[in-house]
Amino acid sequence: MRYWLMKSEPDEFSIDALAKKKVEPWNGVRNYQARNFMRDGMKVGDGVLFYHSNCDEPGVVGIARIASAAYPDPTQFDAASDYYDAASTREEPRWLMVDVAFERKLRRTVTLAELKTHGELEDLALVKRGNRLSVMPVAKSEWDFILALE
DNA sequence: GCCAACGTTGGC
DNA sequence: GCCAACGTTGGC
Numbered sequence: 001m002r003y004w005l006m007k008s009e010p011d012e013f014s015i016d017a018l019a020k021k022k023v024e025p026w027n028g029v030r031n032y033q034a035r036n037f038m039r040d041g042m043k044v045g046d047g048v049l050f051y052h053s054n055c056d057e058p059g060v061v062g063i064a065r066i067a068s069a070a071y072p073d074p075t076q077f078d079a080a081s082d083y084y085d086a087a088s089t090r091e092e093p094r095w096l097m098v099d100v101a102f103e104r105k106l107r108r109t110v111t112l113a114e115l116k117t118h119g120e121l122e123d124l125a126l127v128k129r130g131n132r133l134s135v136m137p138v139a140k141s142e143w144d145f146i147l148a149l150e
Numbered sequence: 151g152c153c154a155a156c157g158t159t160g161g162c
Numbered sequence: 163g164c165c166a167a168c169g170t171t172g173g174c
Contacts, residue, residue, distance in 0.1 A: 009160090031169080054160050112161080130167040132159050156171080162164085 002041060003138040004066070005049040005126060006100065015050050015062040018102045027073045027097045028083045034135035038070045038098050041137065048100060049138060049146065051126070052109070059111035060146060068099035106150045120145045 006026065008014070018024055029035055048064040072093035075083035088094035116127050125136040138146075 007160090058161070130159095132168065134159090152174090154171100154173095156169105158169085159167085161166095 001046055002043065003047045003049070003140060003143040004037070004042065005051055005060070005124075005136050005138050006064070007051045007053040007134045009054045010052045011055070014052065015102075015105055018050065018062070018064060018100070019105065021102070023067050023099050023101045025073075025097055026100050027075045029073070029097060029134060030083065030085070030095060031134060034133055035070075035096055037135050037137060039096050042066045042070065042098055044068060047138075047143060049143070053134075057109055057111055059109040059114070060106060061109050062105040063103040063147075065101045065103055066098055067101040070096040070098050073097040106147075108150065110146055110149050114149065115146065118145070118149075 013024065026038075029038065044066055046066040048066060049060045050062040050064050052058060052061050072090075073083070073095045075081040076085040076088045076093060076095045077090060078084055079086075083095075085094060112126070115121050115124070121127055121142055124138065124142050125131050125133055
């Protein structure tokens with residue numbers, strides 16, 4: 001079993017929204033590295049740190065599970081969608097998504113500022129300079145360490 | 151294939 | 163709102 005961190009802007013889709021919906025198709029990923037992690041790395045049951053980005057208090061706010069293998073993201077074919085990609089075809093879809101299932105909220109937000117203070121997390125892509133990946137792998141040791149901070 | 155211009159991400 | 167960092171685009 002592997003572990004991941006997935007970013008979401010709470011104004012768009014928050015941990016509370018996931019708690020309400022239980023399962024959500026994680027559409028809109030338009031970055032090849034992130035897509036490849038979903039396609040080649042993710043398995044049903046993998047752990048997900050749910051991260052709030054671009055907000056007052058960026059940080060890890062909950063735990064989710066991967067609930068499906070990667071499959072084509074339908075928003076890439078929808079001309080009315082923000083995520084439309086005219087260059088993608090149904091025969092050879094460029095963008096994939098996975099379903100993500102709510103597990104629980106953390107007791108508190110483990111903030112980005114806090115994560116940056118711990119040397120144990122120096123290899124975590126999230127805390128590296130200029131990192132903008134929205135889907136990234138997390139080592140088991142990092143997963144355990146972050147959840148011990150909660 | 152290079153690289154400048156441009157758009158986006160996301161912390162602050 | 164600012165801006166650093168980075169990915170993508172497109173002219174050549």
